[in-house]
Every structure is written in structure tokens, then in C-alpha cells.
Amino acid sequence: MTHSPLATYQPEQRALALIGGEATDANLRRYLHGIPGIDAVGLEARAADLGTRSIKTSSKRWAIDTIIGLIDLTTLEGADTPGKVRSLVAKALVPDPSDPGTPRVAAVCVYGDMVGTAVTALGSAHAAGGTEGINVAAVATAFPSGRASLAIKLADVRDSVAAGADEIDMVIDRGAFLAGRFGQVYEEIVAVKDACRRADGSMAHLKVILETGELNTYDNVRRASWLAILAGGDFIKTSTGKVAPAATLPVTLSMLEVVRDWHRLTGVRIGVKPAGGIRTSKDAIKYLVTVAETVGEEWLTPHLFRFGASSLLNDVLLQRQKMTTGHYSGPDYVTID
């Protein structure tokens, strides 16, 4: 497939070429509101249809191991302690002590002040920019509300990056987005992306949380996805997990469609992370099917797709134990988180 000349541009030039001028509110509004609207009924029907695939036996086995490898094992509670983060890391390293063949998760996701604890606990298993090992993701920019001044948000990001975070999960300013101040949202993402630069010049991965539960319409989700990608996000993520509804299959499908269109337009692959509300292997398998059918199986790598989840891992492990032992397992056979 040949890409348009856009593929040869630098990222910033590319965004400006697409928007057709500087990233002002007016230009962005013209561009984002020019994107075709979403057929909500069709989208939900498509998502429901993708959710009916029957994945059994060896395919299910593959799906379960793939899911584990795509999980951002998350703890984002006010009551998080260093001990809780250490036990989360221990679980990320050895999800199922009864079966050493269980794959490791992709990353652990914690609040910024817990990054140091997580990095220390991971030790040599910390990916630290490499492709092997487990990443540390930190939520930043006044997570989950995003209600703070830009200076504080940027300090929050730099703090986490300096502490060794490999990935930054930022929240967009939904208030500004809903008020139509697209330029402000754009500039914020650009500034946060810049703050992801480490002392050695390498960059922490930037995931942009859209908090789709607060965006109200699929059209807004699509616009916010374009906006986040134009501004330089490496990943678009559905939710903080603190707002209901969190990730749903139709919302994730609509974001995957944006990612697919962006890849066709520029040849660049953007990641997607549904987060919150995915608790069972059955749900997670529906997401795998949706990814494979929308953007292709090559997206099913930790580099391009993640599940943000805490309780999902236990359910996946129960399913895995069922497949290994041949009988149903129970919550006594996985850790209490």
C-alpha cells in the first residue's frame, strides 16, 4: 500500500499539514468537525457481532496467554502502599506460581509517587527502554480529573519520568475539550509529550486517556482520538477506570477505526488501551477479536495494544488453570489483590 506524502513528513509538520494551519481552536474545530460522524447503531451492532465469536480449545489457550502478555497490571488507589506495589510487581513477574510457564504481563501501572518503588521491586526484570522485561507505567497530569494547571501537570510528568517510568498515562482536559477549546487540549498533549523526554534524549511512551465515559458521544470519542494522535500520543486509552462507563467494546472499536485510518494515511502505528471494566477472560477475548478484525493481528503486541486492568488477570489465570488441569478452579487458587 502506498501512503500519501504525509508519510514522509515529520510528525509536527504532518499535523499542521492535515489541520491546514496552526493548531488553533478554529482550525482544529474545522478539521475535527469535518470528520464524518459515527453511525452509533451500526457501531454497536458491529461490536456486538464481533463479541459473538466462539474461541475454543487451542485458540482459547493462545488467546489467554496473549491476554496476559498484554495486561497493564494496575493499582490506582488512594490506599496504595509500597507493600501493595511490591506485591503487584511480584504478581506481574510470576502471575501463577503453580505454573512457571505462565507469561509475564506487559507493564505495571501505578501512581507517579510509586514509580520508584515499582522500579526497585522489578530490579533486573525492568524493561527500562529495552524490549524484554516489564515496563513501569505511571498515571500523570493530575490523574484522574486532570484539573490542575499546566505547570503542575508537566511537573507531575517529569517527576515520574525521572523516577524511571517507561510509559506515561496522561488524561486530557475533558472540560476544555467539551467546551470546544481543542487548541488547549492539543497544546497540552504536545507539552506533556515534550516532558516525556529523558535526560539522555530518549522518550517515555505517551498514552493519552480520553475518558470516553465523560465525552458523551461516539463522535466526540472519534474527534478526541484524532486530536490525541495529531498531537503526538503514542497510545490512545479509553478511560481512567474511575468513571463509569469505562471501556466498552463499541468505544474501543471506534478508537481502533481511527488508528486504522491513521495507519492508512501515514503508515504510523498507534496503540490502543481499553481500561476499566474488563473483568473476565470472555470480555477480553472479545477485544482481541475486535482488534484482529479492525486493525489486524499485528496489533496484538504489547507495543500496540494493552488492557488496563486489575481483576482481569485473576479471571484469566482461573481459565488457564481450568485448561491445564481439566477441572474448574476457584478464587482460593489465585492471589487476593
Next chain:
Amino acid sequence: MNRLAIPKTYKLYIGGKFPRSESGRVYEVLSHQGDFLANAAKGSRKDARDAVVAARSALGGWAGATAYNRGQVLYRIAELLEGRRAQFIDEIESCEGVNAAAASAQIDEAIDRWVWYAGWADKYVQVAGNANPVSGPFFNLSVPEPTGVVAIIAPQGGESLLGLVSAIAPALVAGNTVVVVANELAPLSAISLGEVLATSDVPGGVVNIVSGSPAEIAPWLASHADVNALDLVGAGDLDWVELQISAAETLKRVLPPESGADAAAPALSRILAFTELKTVWHTKAIL
């Protein structure tokens, strides 16, 4: 003109709801003479799995209810059974081929047995528990507590309602939650009992009734790691030794099959079979 009869489809009772089998299967329930009576859901291993999940999530509330409250709830079931007497008599007559007097006697006995077990709810602890004498300034108390989720293979022959009641009531008294595989050939009164439970004060998930083939479902319940005890009272025709072996893999309590007229006869021992004795030490107050 003849009226077209509307036969009822008897569904499962899981988590306080009446779902069809996940597998979509049904089987025909026949009268004693071999005539079609009704379709009943033919439960699968996944229905049993869902039932165990429901039973597990209901356990905290049921085991945590006060013994007096549990007794009241169980007694209420007896009251409701009394009100549905005619329906049960009808089902028992057609399914088991007995006359109305025998069916009536069976439901009398079933109701009496509920009441008898309901009475034990706030008394069995006093009988089975103890304040142990120890050499030191301590109270040392042994108290029976519910085992957890109990899987039961209901008696398969003879009196279907009475057999079911005799098997589930003692497990409920102590605060266990129950997954029961109903009498395969005569499941109608079991599902009707589910309808009674659903309109009584028993929380959803405390009793889960799966109709279908015990031979198919029992091995999954016996090996299920989230089931704490297995009552094989009606498993005499199955390979129950094999079931015991797989239950031992996860250290379940197991009751063996019983047969004959006095199978699952009411006894305190049936209540205590699904309890665990907890012993606590506490310093005596210095007054």
C-alpha cells in the same frame, strides 16, 4: 373444540433467576406411564459452574445472617410449600405414578422436615459447640461454622420432593449455600421448589437447582476447586468412588450415597456433616 394444552418448560434455578441451560438443551420429562409431561432444561457443566459462582457469592450473606434469622427464613419456606400443596401433589402424582394420598403424605413429610430442620438453625450450635475446660485463665470455645459451598446429588429414586428437601435443608441450616443436581427422571417438583424459594425470603444464590444428567454434571462438581463439600446421597448409581477420589484432590468433605426408604433421614448428623469446628481462646476478664 378441544383446547390446546400449554405444557410448561421447567428451567434451571441459579442465582435467584430461572435461566435456560447455557447449552440450550432440554429433555422430555415423562409421566410414570410414559406420556409427555413437560420439557425440562438439561443442565451442562457450565450451568453447574455458574451455579457454583452464584453459591459462592451468596455465601457471605447467608453464613453471616444470624441463626435466628436463618431459622425464620427456612420456616417461611415451609409456609409457602403449604400454599402450593395442590401443585406439588399434581406433579408428584403424574411423575411418580402414585395416588393422591401418597403424594399428599409425601408433601406433608417434606414440610414437616423443613420445619424440623428450621428449628435446629439456632440450636445446633449449642448442642455441637462447647466451652472446653483448659488449664489456664482462658475461655476455650469450640463453635461449628458452615463449610461453604455444598454440591449435592439429590436422591434419584422414590420420593422426589422429599428426597430433595432431606438433602438440601440440613446443609442450609448451618449457613452453607447449595448447588443441587435434581432427580433426573422426576425434576418437576425440584424446579417448583425453586419457584417457592424465589418467592420466599431465601436470598438468590443460596440454593441453586440444576436439572439434567447427574452422570454428566457430578464429575465437574466433584472436581471443582471452589466447591467445599459434596453430598453424594443420590449418587448410588454413578461411579461414586471416582467422584470421591476427585473430591479428595481439593480436600472436600464428602457424604456417601444412601439408599432405601430411610435415605437421608432427618438427623443432627446431617447438619453437622457440613460444618467446621472453630476453636477460639480468649482471656478471662480480671474483675
